[in-house]
Structures are given as structure tokens and as C-alpha cells.
Amino acid sequence: MGIRYIDLGTPVRTSEREVTLEIDGTQVTVPEGTSIMRAAAEAGFSIPKLCATDSLEPFGSCRLCLVEIEGRKGFPASCTTPVAEGLVVRTQSSALAKIRRNVMELYISDHPLDCLTCSANGNCELQDMAGVVGLREVRYGYEGANHLDSPKDTSNPYFTFDPSKCIVCSRCVRACEETQGTFALTIDGRGFGSVVSAGQNEDFMDSECVSCGACVQACPTATLMEKSVIEKGQAERSVVTTCAYCGVGCSFRAEMQGTEVVRMVPNKDGHANHGHSCVKGRFAIGYATHKDRITQPMIRASIHDPWKQVTWDEAIAHAASEFRRIQAEHGRGAVGGITSSRCTNEETYLVQKLVRAAFGNNNVDTCARVCHSPTGYGLKTTLGESAGTQAFDSVEKSDVIMVIGANPTDGHPVFGSRMKRRLREGAKLIVIDPRTIDLVRSPHVSASYHLKLRPGTNVAVVNALAHVVMTEGLWNESFVEARCDGHAFAKWRDFIVDPQNSPEALESETGVPAEQIRGAARLFATGGNAAIYYGLGVTEHSQGSTMVMGIANLAMATGNIGREGVGVNPLRGQNNVQGSCDMGSFPHELPGYRHVSDQITRQLFEGEWSVRLEPEPGLRIPNMLDAALDGSFRGIYIEGEDIAQSDPDTQHVTAALEAMECVVVQDIFLNETAKYAHVFLPGATFLEKNGTFTNAERRISPVRKVMPPLCGKEDWEVTQMLSNALGYPMNYSHPSEIMDEIARLTPTFAGVSYDKLERLGSLQWPCNAEAPEGTPTMHVHEFVRGKGNFVVTRYVPTEERTSRKYPLILTTGRILSQYNVGAQTRRTPNVVWHDEDRLEIHPSDAEVRGVRDGDWVGVRSRAGETVLRAVITERVQPGVVYTTFHFPESGANVITTDNSDWATNCPEYKVTAVQVEPVTQPSEWQKRFRSFSDEQLALLARQESQEA
């Protein structure tokens, strides 16, 4: 694929009415509302343009796209003039040519003539238009006033701003407003003095710019240009693939020179992102070629031994023999595996298949255990399917948006921008979050209600909302009667109308004024299409699953399920959380969420896999760790996960890893878990392999190899080698064959194939005979389980309570520039925005403790202690502190407890009672961490020096 694609000038319009007009003698029929420019482009007539692009609303400033319309005076701009029935349009005439040439002459008179050395050479719209209009001379000279000496802003790590090349078309300003919704850019000054300005005439780095790249993408010249393009030149080809960061799953074109990525460009045809991106997916890919990558297999007998570099065959044979030895000595169930949401569907499928078929047990789990496992349980129980109900596009039809325990502008930024666009169009917003997240108040967006609840009281709040809906007669009786289980509903109704669930009764517990809850409930129930979006602030609680079911109850009671604009939407943390769960990564479920005790399902897999399968559930991750400490679990194969950093109660995790006899880690870096490993199998980044990811809207998107794996193997090949060495044969030659097997065995994937993905770009499951091109909206006519199931969701306060010794509640979250454990983003220039985790604390809590902004503070819980630098901010409420968990040395999980969701054991990351006090040195854990980490890096270096 080339690197240039057709820009139709203005956005697509949809209308039931069609309009026919004549353009340059050709009859053209388009939807009403389409611009003449777009109608012409769709008919194959290209009208010159500079300020127009099909990702932005028309602006009509450049005056290049003028046309003639029979019967109309003058020369209207084709970008801002909509089609009308019977119009006769001419896009070319001598008069138009003269005007366009004159306009271009003016532009070029204030533009450097350095095309041959310009970074945009060969991919510059200004250059193209000069050629199209036949510009041959510039009569005005260059002696007059101009902007050619304007200084270049290189402050951003990823792109430059060179105002000398700017034609003030406002595409960047409009992209920042319309596409991203940040409003960081403006046109400063008037007339000839007009210049693009970031913030208040600041450098880009000092402005509100979030480096999403929308302005760079929109720029028609080299004014805003990627530093990678300046350094390397224009790409020669592009490959469409899927981002490896968050659960939005953006489609990108990897623009390539040979096997080197020049830049990542958001794909306008991408169904999840429609041409938008964030700073991570757009720019933060440097980790893929970082010097820390390990590309050779390694083994060692003890974690205190130096690593020994070995061949793939030696490493695989050693791992397999160790697993078999452990099973022979301690039982078949003494080993297991962990899959990752950072791996493809095909890879996770193979790992769980290896565990079930080669290990012969169900001891397989995935990192969704620590994030969205309650979503799987809660939505399966209430609605019948372990997945969100909508497509991202659905938000465009929402009238009320409720965001619970999620921070979309940081955690899911591209969808956050879509949401903000809808809010700017007038949709109402309800935020339920202990913190004042950006969405509560951002340019042209203001929440109607911010229910600033105390951490741990989610279920009380959702019950209070439902109580208001039911007691004030705001529920959707016809929907409930037609679609839901009457017995279950009656039982739930009796429970929810009890005065103990009223906002007034729960106010002292939740900290939310009752009137706010009543107002929010009324808005949600009566405001039109109401949608719920939620994140880990819902799931990572001792009542995570209860809260998910409470959300489903609320959606069903108000009839907000089964059409566009509504629904229950879990915002998945990592790119393939949905997919890794779909693929049977949980210890109790085979692919497609079918319980291992189901004989018919088991027989289906036994037939395909030619092996007898265990009918009993296996161990979850925390159970594996507990079992390791009691000696009944001694070997583990971990693909792409870093439980020593990401899982709660770090000391417990590392003690369990130390207790095991064979820890095999497959990863791209020597992560924190790999420091406890005996076998290291090098992994491949998303750029180095083929496969698919499934995003938060159930969208299966292709991951395509754009460069050879640095270690020589794609991850699925490594799992296959291990399985073969264990004596269970796997003989796939390409991931497409793995997907074919998944489709044969999984009803919701029955219609999925690589050929279809190639043809359609992506597919939302269920994709089968009934829905051959996928299912954007679920539960349309009936719930997957038949009748919707209301569940009684009694509020049970967490056992994690504040006390005189631990008077504050710590809650955790992510930041825009960093991603989860940070293994990827910490190895990119994104550290300029966030180079350490900090503790947010309210000014009043800081003052009584004598803590000043920037001070080191000890954060002590019942589980442990760590030291962070303090940030004093009113974003958190008094009594609540907050931190991120992107840096291992921060030890955020040293202080989180072993409390977990009652149904799934998802850790209660969001509620930890702590004390905070000024300190002058690292915690004891941090000292031990540094010592151990230094030892491990030295052992790695010793191996490397031996090889050298």
C-alpha cells in the first residue's frame, strides 16, 4: 500500500434524501448535505484545495476550491456549498484557473522555496496545488514583509512547528478543536499578522497540547512535521495494522522504509478510531527497537545465577523438561500458564490450549483477572454475554452519558475525544468518580452531575440511582415486561425500593448529597438515549462484580439496552482484554465463555484437539501464587505479563515466584517478573507479528507484521515449539490457521476469517451465519441469555477501612502519556511528560501533615510502605490520595492489599487505607527492590559480556 490516499475534501454526510446534480457534464447523485467538493471528488473530479480535508468540517478560507454554478453569481467555495437538485457545476474554466493561480501566487510569496530540502517534499499539498494550478512565477518578490524568519518550535519530542511554512489554513486549529477536543491551538492576530499559536503564545510543550498528532496529520505543509520524517525522509509504503496500547484498538498505517517504521499514521478507514490517535499509538513506538530488548533465549538454574544465552531448541527443551519433571514429582496440576491482553487472540488461544492439552489441567489465567474479570462475570450473569453492548460509534446517538470509574481522556483518549465531541453537541454528562477527572470540566464540556463518591461505595451509589428510578416511577415498564425475567425483576424491585437504598439513607456512606443522586437518576432515566461507560474504578473493588450487575440493572430498568446510543460499555484497559477473555484464558472457561464442566463443549474441543480435557476449573492467578507458597504449584509459563509489578501485594507475588522451581517468561524486556525467571523466551512486538486484537467494542482487527521479529520468531511460534517439546503436537504455519480453528470451535467467531478481515477491515463478534459481517449492537431483540436477569446487589462495605493509623484512602489510575506497567512507554520520550509516579493529595490533608508540593512522602498501608513525591491538588477530595502505577520502583502495589472481588478475585486496587507523612529516604521495600534489581541487571550484563 502507498503512503498517500484520496482526500475527498469534506466529511461524509448521511441522509435518506439523495440529490442529483451535474458536475463537469456528469450526473452525480449524493446524499443531501454533501458538499460540491465531495460530490465532485466521489465522481472523480478533483477540485484544488488547501484548507479542506475530509476529516474536518469545511472552513472556506483558502479560496482555491472555487467553482462556477450556472445561474449563480460569483465563484462559490465548493467546500462550503452544499449540493442542490439540478445544479450545473463547472470545476474548471479559464476564470477559475486565473483566480486559483493568483491565490497560489500569494501563498507562495510568503513561503520558503526550499522544496527540494523540505521534509514534506513529495508529500506536500501546497507543492501539489502549485503544480495543479500551473503556478509559474511569483510576481511579488520576497523583499516585503513575510514570516520566513519565524523561529521553529522543536519543544515537542515528536514533532516540530515551523511557522515559516505555515499558510494559516487553520486545519491544525480545527483538528485540535473538532477531532481532539483540546482547543490548545488558536489563530493569534489578524490579517497578515495571523499566526497559529499554541496556548497563550507558548511552546507546544508548555501549552495544553496533548500531542495526539491530529494537527500534524491535518497540516498540508511541513509546518507541523514528525521529527522521524525530518530525520528519515518520506516513507515508501504503508501497512495497516492495529495499535498495541489501550482497549480502543485504533487502526494505524505503519509507514515504512524497508523494515523501518518512519511513522504511525491513524487510519481514516479505521472503524474504531476514524483517523484519530493519541500520543501513545501515534508516537510512542520507540520501545520496539529499544536497546533493552532481549532477542536471545536464556536459561539459568537459580534466580541468583547469571543468565546463559542458549539456542531456541535448548531453551525450549529445558523449559519442557522442567515442566514435565515438576508434574512427575508434584502432580499434573503443579504447573500452569498466564496469557496476556498485550498478546494477540491467536497467541492467547495457543497458550490456553497448551495448558489444557499439553499440561493437562485448567491452570490458565490472564491479566484480565486484575482488571475486567468482574465485567465478564457481571455481564454474563445479567445480560448473557461477557462483553460490552455497543460499538464506539454508538456514542454519537447518546443523549446522556454516564461515566463511572473511568478517565477516558487519559485511559482511552481517542474514544474520549469522540465522547467530548458528542458532549459539545449537547449530550448531558454524569461523572461518578472520587476524583475530578478532566472530563468533569474541559473546553466546552461540563458535567451536569459529578457524584464525587468515597472510594468503595460504588454499589451504594448505583443502588441509590436505581432506587430513585423505581420509587419515582421513572422505569421503563414496557421494556422490562417484554425483555426481562419477571421473577428476577420482582425480587430486585422489592430490594431496591427499600428505604435503605435511598440516596438519603446512603448519603453518609457515599459522601454524595442525596439531591445530586436524585438529579442524576432523573436525568439518566428521562434524558433520552442514556449510555453507561465504565472502567477499572468499577471493577477493581471487593464488590466489582456486584457493581457491574448494578450497572446492568440500571440500564435494563430504564430500557437503555439494545439499540444505538445506549448500553453498558466497559472501557477495557489493554488492547486485547476482550480478546484474551474470549479466547478461553480463564481457568473455568473454554473459548467462547463455555464452562469446562460442560460436557458437550468439552467433547467438541476434545475432538478437535485429540486429547482428554479436565472438567474441573483450574487455579486463578492469586490461587496459583497461594499454591506456590504452600508447595503445590511449582512451575509457570507467563507470556507477556508482569505480575511482579502489576498484581497486588507485591511481596506476596515475589515470594510466590521465588518459591517456584521453573518460571518461564516470554517477553520483549527483562521485566520485573522475568527477574524471578529461570527461562527467558524473547518475545516480539506488535510490529513483528501477525494476528488479531479484539477491542472494547468486540471489534476484531488485524495485526500485521511490518518488520521481521528481532528474536527471529513470532510469539505463537514459540508457544507451538514449547507444546511440541512437551509432546503435544501443534503444526500451524500461520496465525490464520489458528483463527480458522477458533472459528470452528467458537460459535460467536464462526464467521471470522483472515480473508473476511482483509475484505472488511475489522469485524465485531458475534460474527456467524446470522450476522456474517458482525454485530455492532448486542441484545437488540432479546438478550443473549433470553430474558434480562435483574440481580439483587446489596451494598457490602469493603473490609478495608480507614482508622486513626490509616486515615486516608489511596486509589490508583493511569495517566495519558504512560501505559500500565510502563514497560513500553517508559522506554520512549513520553517520559518527558511523566517520569515518575507521584501521590496526589488534597491541600488540607497536606497541610496538616506538613507536606509541601514536591516533598517525598511515605505512604504506609496495612500491607506495606513506599515512598513517592507529593503533588498537592484539589483534583482529589479531602481524605483521598491517588497515584499511578507506571514505574516499578514506585511500589504502588507494595501497599495495595489482598482484598479482592468476591466473585472473581479481581484485586481491590482502588481502596487502600493509608497514612502519608514526610520522609527523607526510600522505604525498606524500595531499598530491597533496588538491590535485587541491580543484582538482576548485573547478572544479565555478565551474560552479555560473556557473549561479547
Next chain:
Amino acid sequence: MEIQRLVKMANDISRFFEAEPDHDEAVKGVLGHISRFWDPRMRREIAEHAAAGGSGLTDLAREAVSRLPPVTEARTA
């Protein structure tokens, strides 16, 4: 496994099902959940603990656990 961790897990499950107004349904709920989601070695250990008096278990958890069918020596043992 450390029995107190299993006791805590069983109690957490029981606190959800305590909201069920029908006691038999509540017991079935706890029993079904543990049966569907707990590895056999965990079930065996909690059952043995319940048989020995079930110290620390809630009444509902103890009642449900005591009804767990015997864990046959699974192939995973």
C-alpha cells in the same frame, strides 16, 4: 493453601448471597459459585476445614461448604 485465605474468599462470596431472601437459594448460590470457580484442591481444603468446625466461616458459608460434594482425586492432583 493458607486456610484463612480460603475462608476469606468463601465469606466474601457468602456476603453477596446473603442478600438472597430465600435461604435455600442463598446456600445454593454459594455452593454453586465455589463449585464452578474453585480448583478442586481449594474445594477439598475448605471442605476439610468446614468438617473440622469451620472456624472463621460465616454461617452461610459454612452451610454451603458443608454441602460440597466430595472432591474426587482429579487428574490435576
